[in-house]
Amino acid sequence: MAESVTCCRKIKHYKLILKVTWKFFLRKIKVKKKDSYDNVHNFQTLTPASDVDLSIYEDALNYAFSEAKIRNIAVSGPYSAGKSSVIETYKIRYPERKFIHLSLATFDSTNDKEKNISNLVLEGKIINQLIHQISADDIPKTLFKVKKDISKYSVIRWAIGCSFCFILFLQLFFSLEWKYFVLGLNDSWYKSFFELFTGNGWYLINGFILFSAASYSLYRLIRAQKTQNIIKKINLHGSEIEIFNDSSDSYFDCYLNEVIYLFKKSKADAVIFEDIDRFDKTSIFERLKEINTLLNNHLGIINKKPIRFFYLLRDDSFYI
Structure with a gap:
């Protein structure tokens, strides 16, 4: 009798193991079915491709990186010609080179609104995207506030x-x-x-x-x-002193050292600027070229490799 009870218990135990194993197997099959997708309608992403044929573009980019004097490079072509895909493919092919990508894409339907955006706004957008691509631990001295988790x-x-x-x-x-x-x-x-x-x-x-x-x-x-610069205002006998109180000043002028500091701490080999030409503000390119010159002059003093700026533009960006 005791042996019969023991045998029944073993059978129940084995059934329980088989039941749990079967449920686990079915769950795995469902996950695989959920992850797999048959693209019957041939959907395609609109993001830049990372496997295009570079051909001569690869030689051109390698030449730009090999010449220390080349620090500002324009990659021009019509919209949707594949400029971003060339860069993305190059980044995959050369992972040892660090790129920072700053895109100022706009989706407004009227070109007038794009053209009315001032250089001040564009400079602020560039700085904003830059600081959010650098670890807060790498830029402890920046004046710009960066959200950081506190232990x-x-x-x-x-x-x-x-x-x-x-x-x-x-x-x-x-x-x-x-x-x-x-x-x-x-x-x-x-x-x-x-x-x-x-x-x-x-x-x-x-x-x-x-x-x-x-x-x-x-x-x-x-x-x-x-x-x-945590203290921005000082009140002395009713007189208030505010640092950088003129909001019309250029960010690149007011915070020139800050901008150079951010680019230097990014440790990037190249910075990609995309869609800036959509705003038809050619003066912003003059400011960026100036920043690049000052930045690389400083890097040259401390024997660091130069940082190159790449501009993805349409062909007629600088036509008069």
Whole structure:
């Protein structure tokens, strides 16, 4: 009888294993069917292709990278001619070269609105796209605010540190009251423990800890002000001073060092500018060429390789 019960239990156990295995197998089949898709209607993506025939374009781009004096390259052609596909294929073929792609595509149906966009807006768009393609850890000194995740452990450490310093400050400020409080306690082990923090030696240590904490906090504040300009307005006797208060100034003029800093920290071999010609603002190319010259002059001083700017343009972008 006991052997029969044991046999039934084994059979039930094997059935359960088979049932779980079968469900897992069916789930895998469903996932595969869901992932697979038969493109019956021959749908095609409108994104740039990454497997086009480069032919002579590959030699031209390699030549541009081999000549140190070539730093501004225009890739011209009609819209939808495949300029972006050439670049994308080249990027796949040469993964050791780092590219940053800045696209200012507009989908407005009226060309007048595109042409009315000022250089200030275009410069802001370029900077905005640039800072979001660089890790925030690589640009700690930038004035532009970059969203960065803060570790909860870092917040906890700062909270504990501030609370500890606040308690030390209260103890030092109310040292006499603290001493009387400890002396008034009943004789016990914790009274003996608290008496260690009532002597002159402890107050010297307390003062040194608070001085070190204040000095470190002041250092962090000065560093943040110098690198990130966190204080933008100063009010003196009713007179307000604001840094860069003229909103009509060019971003590239106001933040020239910042823009060069961002491009330098990008560690890119080339920066691709796409669709800027749609706005018919040829002066923006003059500004970018100026930025490129200043940037590479600085890189040359510190013996770094130059950064090349590629402009994807239509053929008649600079026709008069």
